[in-house]
Amino acid sequence: MMRxxxxxxxxxxxxxxxxxxxxxxxxxxxxxxxxxxxGQLQTGLGVCPDASCSTFDVFPASVFAGTFDQNYVENxxxxxxxxxxxxxxxxIGWDFLPMTVNIGPQTGLVSTLLYWNGQGSTATFxxxxxxxxxxxxxxxxxxxxxxxxxxxLVSGPTLLRTxxxxxxxxxxxxxxxxxxxxxxxxxxxxxxxxxxxxARATGLTTSDPFFFxxxxxxxxxxxxxxxxxxxxxxxxxxxxGASPGDFNGDGLVDVADYTxxxxxxxxxxxxxxxxxxxxxxxxxxxxxxxIPEPAGCxxxxxxxxxxxxxxxx
Numbered sequence: 001m002m003r004x005x006x007x008x009x010x011x012x013x014x015x016x017x018x019x020x021x022x023x024x025x026x027x028x029x030x031x032x033x034x035x036x037x038x039g040q041l042q043t044g045l046g047v048c049p050d051a052s053c054s055t056f057d058v059f060p061a062s063v064f065a066g067t068f069d070q071n072y073v074e075n076x077x078x079x080x081x082x083x084x085x086x087x088x089x090x091x092i093g094w095d096f097l098p099m100t101v102n103i104g105p106q107t108g109l110v111s112t113l114l115y116w117n118g119q120g121s122t123a124t125f126x127x128x129x130x131x132x133x134x135x136x137x138x139x140x141x142x143x144x145x146x147x148x149x150x151x152x153l154v155s156g157p158t159l160l161r162t163x164x165x166x167x168x169x170x171x172x173x174x175x176x177x178x179x180x181x182x183x184x185x186x187x188x189x190x191x192x193x194x195x196x197x198x199a200r201a202t203g204l205t206t207s208d209p210f211f212f213x214x215x216x217x218x219x220x221x222x223x224x225x226x227x228x229x230x231x232x233x234x235x236x237x238x239x240x241g242a243s244p245g246d247f248n249g250d251g252l253v254d255v256a257d258y259t260x261x262x263x264x265x266x267x268x269x270x271x272x273x274x275x276x277x278x279x280x281x282x283x284x285x286x287x288x289x290x291i292p293e294p295a296g297c298x299x300x301x302x303x304x305x306x307x308x309x310x311x312x313x
Contacts (some may be wrong), residue, residue: 031080032210033058034168036091040205041092046080053080053169056164062210063233068176070217074186078171081161086162090201094137096147096154097196097209099239101125107269108276112147112154117125117191118215118224123231127188132179135214137197138172146177147195157198174214190218192228196240209240245280253283 031053045061046053068074079092086092101109106126113135114125128134134146137156145156160170178188193214199207212248213229215221224244232239238246245253247260247269257277261269 006078013174020302029053031076031078032064033085033169033170034079034199035085035205036087037091040198041201041207043199043207043210048080054201056082062208062236063213063228063229064172064211065213065215067215067217067225068174072176072216073173075171075173079168081162081166081168083163083165083167086166087170087201087203088162088166090162090163090166091140091158092160092162092168093200094139094145094156094159094197095158095200096145097198097240098151098153099196100241100246101141102235102238102245103264103269107247108245110151111149112151112195112306113149114194115189115191116224116228117189118218118221118228119191121227123192123224123227125192125194125228125231128178128193130178133188134177135195136175136177140170144175156197174212176214176216188216190216190221192216192221192224194228194232209236211236211239245277245283247277252279253280 029048029051030171031046031048033042033044033056035042035044035058043062045059045064046056047059048054048056048225066074066076096112098110098112099114101107101111101114104126105309106124109127111127112126113133115128115133116123116125131149132146136144136146138144139157139161140160141158143157145154148155159172162168176193178186195212195214196209197212198209211232212231213225215228217227245257247257247264261274261277
C-alpha cells in the first residue's frame, strides 16, 4: 500500500499563493485527492514529484483552480487516489451544487454557476453572463452533466471507477459552453467561473462541498484568479447550504444578519439585500421573531449613500 503523508501541520503555511506556486512550479503534477475518513469521502490536494504520481503528498484543500484552453475545455486538475485510499472497483459519482451569494450587489442569488468578469481589485460574483451559459464535466463514459445557473442540485453520472486496488488517476474534461456552441474559441465571456461539487459513492457519506475556480485565457484573468480563489476560500463553508440573508454564515437568518447588513452599507450590501433578509428571516431558527425595521436615520443614510456623487471641478 502506498504510504501518503498528510501534511496537515503545514496547512497554516499554505496560503492561496503558495498552493498555486506548488501547483505551477516545484511539482510536476498535482490533482484533486480523493480518500475516505470515518466513512466519508474526502478531498485534498495531491502533489506528485513527477507525472506518474506513483507517490504523492496530500494537503488539505477544498478549492481548486484551473485555466480553460483556447477552446474552453480542460482536463487538469484530475482526480487521484493511492492503493487502498478508496473502495476497490467502485463507481464514484458527483453532483453540481447550488451556491448562495450573501454579499455584494448579487446578495440572495442562488446558482450552480457563478461568474465574475475579473475586472477590478475585488471579486464580485453574480450569475453567468447570459442564461445560455453552462459549465460541464464529463464522466467515465463521456456522459456529461451541466451546471446551468439554476437553483437546484444537478446530479452527475459516474465520475470514475476505482481500480481493483482502490486507486485512481483520472483526468475528466471540464467544458464551458454558451449558446450551445461548444469549442467556439471566440464566444465565451472572459473572466472567472465557479462551480461547487460533491463526490458520492454507495456505502459512504457524501463528501463536503468542494469548488472549482476556472479562468479564461486572457492575461488579465491570471491575477484575478487569485482574488477569486480567496473569495471562494473565505466562503467555502457557507456558499453551499446557506440561506439567502444569512450574511454572517452562522446557519440562521436573524437579527445578527441585520446588523451585518446595516454595518456593511453601502460597500458590501445594497438596499435590496434588506428585502432578501426579510423574505428569509427565521430560516434555520426554531421559531420566528418579529422583523426589525431599519431606523429612520439609517434609511436617510442609505439613501444619501446611494445617491450619485460628483467630483468638484
